[in-house]
Amino acid sequence: MRQSDTAFDPISAALQQLHHAVASEALPDDFLKILDEIDAKIAAASASPPP
Amino acid sequence: MSELLTESPVSPATLAADKVFRDQLVALIPSLRSFARGLCGWRDMADDMVQDAMLRGWAARTSFTPGTNFRAWMFMILRNQFYTTIRKDKRMSSWDPEVAERLLVEAPAQQGAIHVADVARALQMLPAEQREVLLLIGANGASYDEAAEIIGCAVGTIKSRLARGRRALALLIDGPDGDALFDKVA
Numbered sequence: 001m002r003q004s005d006t007a008f009d010p011i012s013a014a015l016q017q018l019h020h021a022v023a024s025e026a027l028p029d030d031f032l033k034i035l036d037e038i039d040a041k042i043a044a045a046s047a048s049p050p051p
Numbered sequence: 052m053s054e055l056l057t058e059s060p061v062s063p064a065t066l067a068a069d070k071v072f073r074d075q076l077v078a079l080i081p082s083l084r085s086f087a088r089g090l091c092g093w094r095d096m097a098d099d100m101v102q103d104a105m106l107r108g109w110a111a112r113t114s115f116t117p118g119t120n121f122r123a124w125m126f127m128i129l130r131n132q133f134y135t136t137i138r139k140d141k142r143m144s145s146w147d148p149e150v151a152e153r154l155l156v157e158a159p160a161q162q163g164a165i166h167v168a169d170v171a172r173a174l175q176m177l178p179a180e181q182r183e184v185l186l187l188i189g190a191n192g193a194s195y196d197e198a199a200e201i202i203g204c205a206v207g208t209i210k211s212r213l214a215r216g217r218r219a220l221a222l223l224i225d226g227p228d229g230d231a232l233f234d235k236v237a
Contacts, residue, residue: 011217014170015189021167022088023081028098031080034105038073045061045069 065113072112075121076105082122082191083129089186090133092175100136104129122193126201130183137179165224173223181216184209189217 061069083104087097108115108128115124174182180202187193187201188209199206 010165011170011220012189014165014167015185016192017167018089018171018174019082019085019186019190022085025081025084027080030098030102031105034102035073035077038076038109042066042069042073045066 068117069112071117072109072115072121076108076125079122079125080105083125086126086186086191087129087133089171089174089190090130090179090183091136092171096136100129100132104132107132120197120200123197123200126187126193127203130201134179169224170220173220176223177216177219181212181219184212185216185220188213 080101083101084098087100087104088094091097091100104125108125111128115121174185177185183202184198187198188195193201195206195209198209202209
């Protein structure tokens, strides 16, 4: 960096804005289904006796 | 793909580790989606890649060492998924000099302004090796070391790709005046 760290960096700002725009989206149902499947596997493993 | 979720009985310690793994995975989904969207540019395809990476990560969770960098581990899986996909689909290989040239001629940004949509479009014109570094460091806040771990190259290579990527992005966004924009951030 030739300038101080506090200098405004338009490219980084735009990249961060792109990131936040996607990261703040609600999770589509497909993701929730995968997490439900994982949770079900964990629950099933909790219920079964350890090896 | 659901066969990746097939389980066998586990010990209490493994069960606890699985729960931690699951929570880390959930927390990482927004960043994984952002990285994938930036890599391929298409929402549906990006989400498919993330879901595939999640399933592969879960299936391979016993190979993850707790206490090490989970984000880097999952980003590596996702990145591999991306390169596997673009090898199969040449439409996604992305660097098109003619398109880039047209963009340079037809779409100089307004003076002094930089539009996020322009950056998103220009990102897709970059070689994937530059795009991924910009996304990891510029968008996801990864360190040079973490980006090097994810990509599997030297830190010096990361720095070089980042500098070249930023310069190319500035030129694509701002046309021949992009050097001025680049000078602001170099």
